[in-house]
Amino acid sequence: MSYQVLARKWRPKTFASLVGQEHVVRALGHALGEQRLHHAYLFTGTRGVGKTTLARILAKALNCETGVTATPCGACAACTEIDAGRFVDLLEVDAATNTRVDEMRQLLENAVYAPTRGRFKVYVIDEVHMLSNSAFNAMLKTLEEPPEHVKFILATTDPQKIPVTVLSRCLQFNLKQMTPPSIAGHLARILEAEGVAAEGGALNLIARSAAGSMRDALSLLDQAIAHGAGRVEEAQVRDMLGTVDLDYLFTLFDALLAGNAAGMLAVADEMAGRSLSFDAALQEMASLLTRIQVAQLAPRAIADDLPERARLLDLATRFDVEFVQLAYQIAVHGRKELPLAPDELAGFVMTLLRLHAFRPATVGEAAMPAAPAAGERPTRQSAPLADAPVASRRVVPAASAEPPPAPAAPAASPAVAASAGGHDGGEADWHRVLQALGLGGMARELAQHCELRSVDAGQVVLRLSPTHRHLQMKPAQDKLQQALSAHFARPLQLRIELADVEGTTPAARAAEVRRERQDRAVAAIEQDGFVREIIETFDATLIDTSIKPV
Secondary structure (H helix, E strand, C coil): CCCCCHHHHCCCCCCCCCCCCHHHHHHHHHHHHCCCCCCEEEEECCCCCCHHHHHHHHHHHHHCCCCCCCCCCCCCHHHHHHHHCCCCCEEEEECCCCCCHHHHHHHHHHHHCCCCCCCCEEEEEECHHHCCHHHHHHHHHHHHCCCCCEEEEEEECCHHHCCHHHHCCCEEEECCCCCHHHHHHHHHHHHHHHCCEECHHHHHHHHHHCCCCHHHHHHHHHHHHHHCCCEECHHHHHHHHCCCCHHHHHHHHHHHHCCCHHHHHHHHHHHHHCCCCHHHHHHHHHHHHHHHHHHHHCHHHCCCCCCCHHHHHHHHHHCCHHHHHHHHHHHHHHHHHHHHCCCHHHHHHHHHHHHHHCCCCCHHHHHCCCCCCCCCCCCCCCCCHHHCCECCCCCCCHHHHCCCCCCCCCCCCHHHHHHHCCCCCCCCCHHHHHHHHCCCHHHHHHHHCEEEEEECCCEEEEEECHHHHHHCCHHHHHHHHHHHHHHHCCCCEEEEEECCCCCCCHHHHHHHHHHHHHHHHHHHHHHCHHHHHHHHHHCCCCCHHHCECC
16 A cells, blocks of 8 residues: 555544644534534635645534534444545535636536435535636525535635625634644654654654644654654754754854854854754744743743753843843844845844844943954944044044043032941942943933932932933833842842932933033034134034034
8 A cells, every 4th residue: 555644644534633723613513513504614724724624524524424413423434435535425626726607607506406425415615715706706696595405615725815795605714823832742643653753852843844734744744754764853853944953042142142243153154054044043043032031021931841941041141131122123123134135144144243233231341342363353343323433524633532531420428428338439439330230221221310329238229310210110120229239249129219319420420421522522623724714715604513522
């Protein structure tokens, strides 16, 4: 006997064996049990979710010799002939090849005759949306008022193309795409019955690659069995599918956290050497970032038996919550832009460098660029846009380009100095404490707009102006409290009071420094001889906003 593919061999023959469509099975089961039989059914859904299979099971339920039932016996002549595809009163029509009105009229002319063997004459019209408008119009009257012995079962992957006049005459059931766990579980049961050894990770890969289609999953399973010479192993399935091993992504994230761009590019080169799909890599990266964010905000939602649980929780503690959101957007947009890149490797590399460029940097990293490794070409450090050196059509003289001296830190208020407790003098100077914390994101933004009021044995009190109350987000406060506890080497509670600040906050000081630098740059340009000559000759006006300090 010739080999029969798994998708045909294991096609469900009863409602109970159908996977992932419980909502449809429940509705049909109740209707069959109460003998509330409609004359036309419409099954919609993507490929491989069970539309044709469900139609055949329903035909068996209608024609089983034991009676109309939700549990056909599967042993009578009607059931066995339907399973074998030779039941004379079950007419399966492919609308993709019978689109014309003449073919539809010829089909419906035989509907008036009583069934030959069964209780009902069942018409199964697959891909019904392919029919022409004339064919739809020809079947409308019969579809609305068919003979008592006729049942119509329509199936389509594109219900939007079906006229509403047809939709209104049918009971419509939308079959859902199956979830990866349900697909993997069904594959495991099939392999157990087939006596084929399989690894759980391999089945999960096949289930995800099937994208909700059980038929696609069974076809991939056939291919995996052949690829593995009778075994289904995760490594071989990854090679077969070209999917990305999570170890690559974990290595990428480790290099990202270390600020090692060269290490990230080395991983990309290794992936290119194995001809892995970079589109799939970015998809897996977005999925992994999603699980990292879940581990950060809802760690109990991470399954205890997940193989990569420990590594996920480790990354969750090392990544900023805000940066994970940004990294997810970068991965998603990088995948969207992949077809526009010169090639897939270039698009993937640019996405990795974008992650590296936007990663949170500590104060030390922002102030001092990392020295290039041996043999590596040094790169110019990028500066924030607000402080980018721009001289409009003229270089500012060197004398005016010298960076201004850092302003002296203002003295702390007496209340703060009295409560500081003399922790090496650092607790009394909020500006220096903030620099030592190395915060990023919203936590740093919140801290910069606060002033330190007091630090005692178990509590830090900060004051925030009411105009910046929107910065009081819980994640930012939690991160600031953790950083303060680590800095002062003891557990501290953070309390933020809303009131007008008395001193100069770090944000106000930074704004003042920027204003002073801007004023000096404008003065330097105004005193430049060439600029003064241009203004006097052409009666020109100097636009101050076009001048940026160096």
